[in-house]
Amino acid sequence: MKIAILGLGEAGSRFANDLAEKGHQVWGYDPNPVYKLHADVQLLDSNPTAVSQADLILSVNLSSVSIQIAQEIASVTKPHQYFCEMNTSGPQKKIAIAEILRPSAVRVIDLAIMAPVPPKGILTPFLAAGEYAPEFLDFVKPLALDISLVENSVIGDAATRKLLRSIVYKGIAAVICEAMEAGEAFGMESYIRGQISSLIGGNNELIDRFVEGSRTHALRRMHEMEAVIEMLENQGVEPIVTRGTRDNLEKLLTSCH
Incomplete structure (x- = not known):
């Protein structure tokens, strides 16, 4: 699986390292990377570059830049990709991001991080919501993640619960x-x-x-x-x-x- 991680802070870098350790193709972008990365994690030069060739996109940035990042990548996202909005923000911002990305038909998932990341890394419990959430859970089965589904949900439902x-x-x-x-x-x-x-x-x-x-x-x-x-x-x-x-x-x- 080709995975792009946008934001390589404490959480994003840990996710990247764990996924690379499992043998997946991982690359990412961060304007100021400070955390040590696994040797197999490729550091690219922009968010659009990181997104363009990925099957799965994990956006793990600060809420304050999440809208801007969605605008940056809107022209390069594709219908077959899954975009996971994982930033800690309210439901209205998650909905706004989904609207920005809607013209590209990328499959947007509201994916909430439900516990501190350092103890378990990529096996931290997640909560998924949105129209594409059920098929997303099938798609990521090979990753063996700890993801719960909000049944019959829309974007913002996971964020609200978190x-x-x-x-x-x-x-x-x-x-x-x-x-x-x-x-x-x-x-x-x-x-x-x-x-x-x-x-x-x-x-x-x-x-x-x-x-x-x-x-x-x-x-x-x-x-x-x-x-x-x-x-x-x-x-x-x-x-x-x-x-x-x-x-x-x-x-x-x-x-x-």
């Missing part, structure tokens, strides 16, 4: 981070750790994972919560708690730098 889930997961992480900071400030860290532990099944290690994960991935998660806020506001929901989660991540980002 962001709704993020309200819970990132919100809990924000509460734990603030509680631990407060416990330390009052000299009662063991007490507050016990209170948190009683709510999460006594899993003390999970507390540290929530705190460290929030610090390590603060920038990416802050952008994710901004996408949640936009989605909720578009739906008429006041994102009071989600704004607090976003602000907590911004504070963590500032303190880390």
Whole structure:
């Protein structure tokens, strides 16, 4: 299978390396590649060049550039290709990208990354939605990926589910981070750790994972919560708690730098 990966950051580079390791033809483009790539991953000079000869296209960029990338490749995508929009953005942006690519008849898939990438790489759980999602799952069977299907779905349905889930997961992480900071400030860290532990099944290690994960991935998660806020506001929901989660991540980002 010929696979193009647009965006070779933490997630994209790991996907590229894992797929190359499995023996697939992989190439990609990133304007500023900083992660080490497998020897068999070809680094090309533009997004259109990377896309033009691929069967499968994985777009793993920042949400802020996803529209621009769709516009760049719209003239070179083809009907037989699958284009997976994997950026963490709201459903409206995913729909807009599908509309940009519609004239080329490329098969657009809303493919949400449903867990942190580093532990499992290309075997990270994904959620697929859109008109072509069922046939896409058949197409990628040789890759043995962990993909769930949103039945009878349209573009944006996977993104919506990912962001709704993020309200819970990132919100809990924000509460734990603030509680631990407060416990330390009052000299009662063991007490507050016990209170948190009683709510999460006594899993003390999970507390540290929530705190460290929030610090390590603060920038990416802050952008994710901004996408949640936009989605909720578009739906008429006041994102009071989600704004607090976003602000907590911004504070963590500032303190880390």
